[in-house]
Amino acid sequence: MIHQYKLNDYNIVLDVNSGSVHVVDEVAYDIIAAYETTPRAEIVAQMMAKYGDREDVNKAEIEQCIDDVEALRDAGKLFAEDKFRDVAVNFKANNTCIKALCLHIAHTCNLNCSYCFASQGKYHGDRALMSFETGKRALDFLVENSEGRRNLEVDFFGGEPLMNWEVVKQLVAYARSIEEAAGKNFRFTLTTNGVLVDDDVIDFCNREMHNVVLSLDGRREVHDRFRVDYAGKGSYDNIVPKFKRFVESRGGQGYYMRGTYTHHNTDFTNDIFHMADLGFDQLSMEPVVCAPDDPSALTEEDLPILFEQYELLAREMIRRKKEGKGFTFYHYMIDLTHGPCIYKRVAGCGSGSEYFAVTPWGELYPCHQFVGDERYSMGNIWDGVKNEALRDEFRKCNVYSKPECADCWARLWCAGGCAANAYHATGSITGTYAYGCELFKKRMECAIMIQVAEAEEGGALSDGAACGDGCSDCGDCTDCH
Amino acid sequence: MKRIQTINTRDLAKSVKNGGCGECQTSCQSACKTSCGVANQKCENKNAKK
Numbered sequence: 001m002i003h004q005y006k007l008n009d010y011n012i013v014l015d016v017n018s019g020s021v022h023v024v025d026e027v028a029y030d031i032i033a034a035y036e037t038t039p040r041a042e043i044v045a046q047m048m049a050k051y052g053d054r055e056d057v058n059k060a061e062i063e064q065c066i067d068d069v070e071a072l073r074d075a076g077k078l079f080a081e082d083k084f085r086d087v088a089v090n091f092k093a094n095n096t097c098i099k100a101l102c103l104h105i106a107h108t109c110n111l112n113c114s115y116c117f118a119s120q121g122k123y124h125g126d127r128a129l130m131s132f133e134t135g136k137r138a139l140d141f142l143v144e145n146s147e148g149r150r151n152l153e154v155d156f157f158g159g160e161p162l163m164n165w166e167v168v169k170q171l172v173a174y175a176r177s178i179e180e181a182a183g184k185n186f187r188f189t190l191t192t193n194g195v196l197v198d199d200d201v202i203d204f205c206n207r208e209m210h211n212v213v214l215s216l217d218g219r220r221e222v223h224d225r226f227r228v229d230y231a232g233k234g235s236y237d238n239i240v241p242k243f244k245r246f247v248e249s250r251g252g253q254g255y256y257m258r259g260t261y262t263h264h265n266t267d268f269t270n271d272i273f274h275m276a277d278l279g280f281d282q283l284s285m286e287p288v289v290c291a292p293d294d295p296s297a298l299t300e301e302d303l304p305i306l307f308e309q310y311e312l313l314a315r316e317m318i319r320r321k322k323e324g325k326g327f328t329f330y331h332y333m334i335d336l337t338h339g340p341c342i343y344k345r346v347a348g349c350g351s352g353s354e355y356f357a358v359t360p361w362g363e364l365y366p367c368h369q370f371v372g373d374e375r376y377s378m379g380n381i382w383d384g385v386k387n388e389a390l391r392d393e394f395r396k397c398n399v400y401s402k403p404e405c406a407d408c409w410a411r412l413w414c415a416g417g418c419a420a421n422a423y424h425a426t427g428s429i430t431g432t433y434a435y436g437c438e439l440f441k442k443r444m445e446c447a448i449m450i451q452v453a454e455a456e457e458g459g460a461l462s463d464g465a466a467c468g469d470g471c472s473d474c475g476d477c478t479d480c481h
Numbered sequence: 482m483k484r485i486q487t488i489n490t491r492d493l494a495k496s497v498k499n500g501g502c503g504e505c506q507t508s509c510q511s512a513c514k515t516s517c518g519v520a521n522q523k524c525e526n527k528n529a530k531k
Contacts, residue, residue, distance in 0.1 A: 013485075021488040028484035061483075068482040076494060077487065087497050100507045117515070149503060151525065155510045189511040211511045256512055286515045330512055333521040336490040340519045341500025341526065345493070349517040350507030367508065369515070412493065413520040418509070421516060440518055447520065455488050 002079060003409030004033060007449045008315055014448065016409050018080040021336060022072070023452050027051050028065050035069055036079065084342050084412075085400050092347035093395050098145040100153035100355040101138055102368045103171070105130045106164040107360050110195050111235060113226045115262060115296045117289045121159030123372035128360035129164045134381070135171040138358045141381040143182045155189040157357075157368055162196035172208045189213060191258075193227065194239030194246075202246050211254040214243050218259050218271020218285070225264060226296075240278065247280060256330060258284040262296035266305045269313045276320070276327045284330035287439060289369070289421070298435065307442045314446035318453050332447040334413075345399070348415030352378070352394025352429075356385075366394055369420030394419065397429050404432040410441045491524075502526040 001016040011029040013022040024032065027047060034043050044062050051057040072078035107128045109121030121127075142152055154175070156168050168190070175186045187210035192201075194214060205212050216239065217223040224234025247255055257280040261268035272285050287306075290297050298306070313329065320326050349355070352366030359371060362381045370376040379386035399405050399416040408414075416422075417440065421433035504525040509517040 017493065019490045019493040021490055023486045023488065025484045065482075065484050068485050071482075072485070072487070076492075080494070083494065084497070091501055095503070097503070099503070100510060102510050151504050153506060153511060157510075157514075187511075191514065213512065213514070258513065260515075284513050286513045289515050331518075331521065335521075335523065336488060338524050339491055340505060340522050340524055341491070341496035342493045343496075343501040343503075344505055344519050344522065344524075348519060349509070351517075354503075355507045355510065368510075413518060415517075415519040418515070418517045436516060440516070444518075444520060451488065460488070 001082075001407075001409060002032065004029060005445050007311065007445055008318075008453065010449055010452050012445075012448060012452060013078070014409060015078050015080055016412060017082045017084070018077050019336075019412065020072075020077040020080075021448055021452065022078070023456075027057060027062070028069070031062070031065050032069055032078070035066070040066060084346055087342075089346060089398055089400055091343040092350075092353065092398055095354055095395065097147055097149055098142060098354050098356060099149045099151070100155075100350065101142050102155045102157050102355070102357040103130065103135060103138055104158060104357060104359050104368070104371060105135065105156050105161045105168055105171075106159040108163055109158060109160040109193070110163060110229065111160070111193050111227055112230045112232075113228070115226050115260065115288055115290055115294070117369065118159065118371075123359075125372055130167060130358075130360040132167050132170045132174075134358075134360065134362045135167060136174050137362065138381045139171060139175050139178070139186075141384070143178065143184060145384070146184065150183060150185050151187060152184050153187050153189070153355075155191065157191050160193055160195070161190055162192050162201060165196065165201065169204060172204075176208075187211075191215070193235065194242050195229075195235060197239070197242040197246055202249055205246070206250055206253065209253075211256070212246070212250075213256045213258050213284075214246065216240070216243060216257050216259055216275060216280075217261070218265070218268065219274045222265045222271050223259075226260075226262075244279060255282050256284045257282060258286065258330075260286050260288050262288040262290075263298050263302060264296060266298075266302050267309065268306075269309045269316070272313060272329065273316065276325070281327040283327055287436070289424075303435070303438060306439060310439075310442045310446050314450050318450060321454075322457075331443040332450055334444075334447045334451060336448075336451055342412070345412040345415050347398050348417070349419055351419050352376075352391060352397075366390075367420055369418075370423075393429065401430045402432055404434075404437075408437070408441075410437075410444050413444050414440050500524075500526065 003014040011024045047062045179186050189211040190209050191213040220236045223236040227235045257275050275283050288296050357365045357368040357371050364378045365371045365376055385391050399411045402416045405411045419429040421436050422431040423429050425433040506522050
């Protein structure tokens with residue numbers, strides 16, 4: 001399977017099953033489009049009819065191009081077969097380890113954002129803070145169930161985690177005290193709305209948090225539409241100076257300035273550019289997750305506008321990078337040479353199999369987006385996963401278990417997408433959230449186009465890109481092996 | 482090739498042999514929190530060639 005598209009004056013051909021990316025001229029673009037369904041002589045005739053008046057096009061040239069297409073096919077870089085179903089599906093199905101937890105350290109919040117999927121941090125339940133003892137047991141549970149894995153991810157989430165800050169610090173200290181003997185490496189992430197950020201939070205996070213996710217929706221009027229306190233006062237003026245101080249002191253460590261866009265700001269690139277203009281350079285902007293009848297929900301009519309926005313964003317990112325004012329956007333951060341292996345691309349999200357959310361009371365859910373839905377209560381950190389049938393459903397949830405993914409060119413970039421989104425849209429974790437699929441595919445087209453533009457800028461389109469920093473020595477790319 | 486240029490990419494077929502260490506990030510948890518694709522995840526395999 002291939003996918004062809006034109007964007008920013010590039011003709012791009014993706015080979016789905018090999019992961020190959022080709023940049024072609026319009027003649028080759030049309031030849032490739034016709035190749036699988038049209039006899040060679042007919043392709044030549046069609047191309048001559050369409051391009052024969054061009055100086056660089058003649059029958060021999062077209063024949064040569066078809067030969068090149070066939071050489072790529074023979075090399076497994078074009079029209080490659082899907083040989084992964086059997087080898088990769090079992091990888092997830094047979095996995096028994098747990099390697100990541102989302103600790104719901106506080107089911108309460110100091111903001112009152114009406115669009116919050118977690119119902120202002122309460123997850124449709126009672127307000128609560130996780131105790132140190134519960135959190136400590138969660139970390140022990142993670143160590144006990146992660147045999148064979150070194151990197152353990154723990155996310156402090158809410159509600160607003162800083163409303164239970166002392167426990168966060170105690171849990172990090174506890175994890176550091178046990179990780180060496182256990183042969184583990186804890187990677188912590190804190191997600192915060194910024195209201196309670198102070199020097200203590202900044203210093204501690206810069207020492208201990210692998211990543212911090214800072215919630216900012218963009219322009220003041222956009223941010224303050226939803227992100228208000230219980231008196232209805234917007235939080236922008238309070239948090240932006242704190243976030244600036246936080247990021248400036250982070251010393252290059254990871255962070256995301258993360259926003260949510262809704263039906264009310266479909267021109268969300270202006271919010272991303274606003275963040276960039278504030279000096280933030282690691283950005284994320286997500287479509288709102290809410291019920292379809294919510295006034296904030298994105299509509300079918302919004303979709304073409306959003307497509308244009310993602311394209312505009314990609315072009316602007318290229319321009320700003322050339323000017324030395326570049327920034328990253330979460331969904332455009334792809335690494336073509338050292339990205340995920342085929343196992344990851346088939347297995348997708350580990351929710352409900354190797355990743356769980358832990359409530360303040362120690363209950364286990366497949367991920368933070370299932371918390372509060374009793375049908376998805378899977379056990380607890382003292383007794384372990386009790387609902388093995390449900391865990392098995394998640395283990396078997398992969399890109400091949402979703403019928404709608406079979407014909408999708410983006411399936412090995414997406415891996416079937418978010419189980420929670422699928423469940424909320426269709427009632428099944430093996431369904432697909434069609435609206436999200438459309439956005440994902442547009443983002444992938446843009447992300448790959450940026451890679452093409454950067455390869456062209458670096459003279460690496462035909463000569464081969466050099467391995468950059470962060471090479472994982474996977475042995476699979478053509479750069480260094 | 483005159484009309485076709487190819488960007489270097491990870492060979493997915495080869496990664497059948499070298500991949501599957503399981504050390505990479507498992508979900509959207511450290512990032513967007515609301516969707517999960519895998520395209521932008523980093524490979525963490527340190528032992529693929531051993």
